[in-house]
Amino acid sequence: MGFCINCGQQHPDGTRFCRFCGNQQPGEQLLQRLRIEAQQIHSMRLQMQSQQPPQGNNYQQRRW
Numbered sequence: 001m002g003f004c005i006n007c008g009q010q011h012p013d014g015t016r017f018c019r020f021c022g023n024q025q026p027g028e029q030l031l032q033r034l035r036i037e038a039q040q041i042h043s044m045r046l047q048m049q050s051q052q053p054p055q056g057n058n059y060q061q062r063r064w
Helices: 027-049
Strands: none
Touching: none
């Protein structure tokens, strides 16, 4: 079972259009590609976070 990407209602796998809102559902190939891209973005974010130094309060107030 899948879920409509527009309204969130559950529908049987392979459904091309949502029976509740009528929105066209993406094909399985598109969903697979989106899952892969989301995993790649997540891993890139984790790598970037591990490479950045910890954020501290390094701000020094100016004394005029």
